[in-house]
Amino acid sequence: MSTIWEDVTFEKRESLQGLEVADCTVIGAGLAGVLIARELQSRGFSVVVLEADRVCSGATARTTAKITSQHGLIYNRISRQIGKTQARLYYESNQKAIDRYEEIIKAYGIDCDFKRLPSYVYSRSNVYNLLQETLSATNAGAKCRYTKDTSLPFGIRGALRFEDQAQFHPLKFAKALAKNLKIYEKTPVTRIEDGKVLTQSGEVRTQYIVCATHYPIINIPGFYFLRQHQERSYALALSSQTKLDGMYLGIDDGHSLRSFDGGIILGGEKHRTGKNTKGGCLCRLKDFASENFEGAEILGSWSNQDCITHDGLPFIGRYSRFSPRFFVATGFNKWGMSLSMVASELIADMICGRKNEYEKLYTPARMNIRxxxxxxxxxxxxxxxxxxxxxxxxxxxxxxxxxxxxxxxxxxxxxxxxxxxxxxxxxxxxxxxxxxxxxxxxxx
Ligand SMILES: Cc1cc2nc3c(=O)[nH]c(=O)nc-3n(C[C@H](O)[C@H](O)[C@H](O)COP(=O)(O)OP(=O)(O)OC[C@H]3O[C@@H](n4cnc5c(N)ncnc54)[C@H](O)[C@@H]3O)c2cc1C
CATH class of the missing domain: 2.102.10.10 (Rieske [2Fe-2S] iron-sulphur domain)
Known part of the structure; x- marks a missing residue:
């Protein structure tokens, strides 16, 4: 079985043969690559995108596509471990990203099921962490409130509700943007040299390079393989009649829920990659579905993985201190919808030499030791x-x-x-x- 997003087909693109020249080269045509390329192009740069496989065939094809500034219990974590100012900046940048989606969707007239909805993190057991998160999120400036009132079909102890969040169909959105971009498919990048991006059958001469390959493709410099691991989760599309008034994430049971045109997407049973040797994740998710959404048919079933960083923040900025014209966007911690948008503006600002107030928060050069x-x-x-x-x-x-x-x-x-x-x-x-x-x- 597959995902429910596959009703969208992308136009096929040629692979790169020979020489291309562009101001900027984006490697990877997932959501991050497409958004970054669009932003750079809108600022007047010529842009080439090189994709190893097909446009949005990676993690973006298997997401659950909530566009939120509520990312689990992130505000308490950032406030305690990094600082309250950084928590405020995190909220602001992600909230602006949601608004930016709406602006782009309106400007391009994209029909992608974009819907403004509240999002919730809920707890079915202890609410202590939830109350702490409520305090930290409020201090970070979030429009949020603690509540016990949800549309979930099971009992909870408490929930934190964020206003002005959104969900969409990620591939309908990406397809509309990709249409106007110069993309080469089936073109894996094999090497990067100063001012050159090399593939097996061609090369791009370029001034700026952005690595948006989900997991960075160069080990040294950057050392991203020491600074993040990957986590896998499972998802089911259910033909349920249950009406959800928002998007949900359980902080204790780890279940993620949202509606789509045709039912509900249920996600969960996460594990670090390589740590499901006995199996059973998918079965447990199906059991949860039949207990809580009686009679619901399974319309789709898939899994996905994302990069998890040590401090909970993504890496967006210069690939390394030694590469002034080489940029990266990775480590989205399963929140790549809003963070890809943050990356598109931040990287474009850096390339344009404009000040961006979020540069320091997301810089890959940071050392958040605590x-x-x-x-x-x-x-x-x-x-x-x-x-x-x-x-x-x-x-x-x-x-x-x-x-x-x-x-x-x-x-x-x-x-x-x-x-x-x-x-x-x-x-x-x-x-x-x-x-x-x-x-x-x-x-x-
Ligand atoms: C179960 C699950 C649910 C999720 N749900 C949500 C959600 O609700 N909301 C949210 O915000 N986030 C969510 N995420 C996270 C989100 O899906 C990802 O963060 C996001 O899709 C990553 O986009 P990307 O463009 O970085 O990666 P990708 O979509 O994987 O794109 C990277 C592209 O780079 C290409 N590539 C790789 N190597 C090369 C190379 N050498 N040369 C050229 N191209 C290359 C790949 O082929 C791929 O197409 C979820 C993640 C998981 C695991």
Whole structure:
């Protein structure tokens, strides 16, 4: 079964053959790449987008497409670990991103089921964290309130409601923007040199490069493989009659709910990639669906993964201190709809030499030691363990990215890297980056 967004088909594009010249080259045509390219083009730059596969065939094709500034319990986390000013900036930038979606949709006349709705985080057990989040979000300037009143079909202890949020059909939106962009498909970027982006069959001479490949494709400099891991979650589209007045996320049960034209999308059962070796995630999600949405038919079923950073903030800005004209947008922590929009404005401002008040908050060069040290040590430890396991074991399947030992995910019948999130189907073909190559045949 597949996602419910696949009713949209994109026009097919040629692959790059030979030489191209452009002011800016965007690598990756997911939502982030498309939005960044659109913004740069609207500011007068010539832009070329290079896509390894097809437009929006990656994480964007399997999202649940809530456009929100409410990202779990982020405001309490940022306020405590980074600072209250940063929490306010985070809210402001994401809230502006929602408004920007509406502006663009109106300006282009895009029919993409965009709907303004409130969003909620709810708890079915302890409300202590929810109350703390209410305080931190209020201090950050969020238009929000604590409530017990929701349209969920099950009982809750409490919820935090954010006003002026939105949801949409991500592929209808992206298709309308992609139409006006110069995109080459089936064109994986293999190398980047000063002023050049190289593929197997061509190259682009360019001044500015933006890496919007979900997981960054260059290991050094940048070292993103040490600073983020990936998490996978599962989703079901249900033909339920239940009417939801907003979008929901459970902070204790981890379930995500929103409506769509035809029913409800239910998401959840997240795990770090490579950590579902016994399986059962999809079954548990189906059990939850039949308990709470009686008689609902399953119209679609899919899974998706996203990059999770140590401090909960994405990396948007210069790829590294040594690359003044090379930019990156990654680490969206499963909130890539609003954050891709934030990235499009921030990166375009940086390229134009304009001041942007969110640059410091999202810079990949930041060192939020208090917020990030625990996650960094955990990720580094896990990488070291799986890398050594991969080195000492001759029999185990290894990831072509950095050699870590792969783990089976029985729910998907795939092999996953627990360190960096690469994924392979049962025949060893690469499905999820950062790996670029298939598993070698002799590994089986
Ligand atoms: C289960 C789940 C639910 C989610 N729901 C939401 C939600 O409700 N709201 C929200 O805000 N966010 C949500 N997200 C997160 C969101 O879907 C992602 O953050 C977002 O789609 C990422 O977009 P992207 O453009 O960075 O990546 P992608 O869409 O993956 O695009 C990257 C593109 O780069 C291409 N590429 C890779 N390598 C190369 C190369 N070498 N050369 C050229 N191209 C390359 C890929 O083929 C791909 O097309 C969810 C995530 C998950 C896991």
């Amino acid at each position: 917020a990030g040290a625990g996650g960094f040590l955990l990720d580094a430890g896990s990488s070291a363990y799986h890398l050594i396991s991969g080195l000492v074991s001759k029999k185990e399947r290894k990831c072509p990215h950095l050699g870590c030992r792969l783990q089976k995910n029985p729910d998907e019948n795939t092999w996953e890297c627990p360190c960096h999130g690469s994924g392979f189907d049962k025949t060893g073909q690469v499905k999820f980056s950062p790996a670029k190559k298939n598993i070698e045949k002799k590994q089986g």
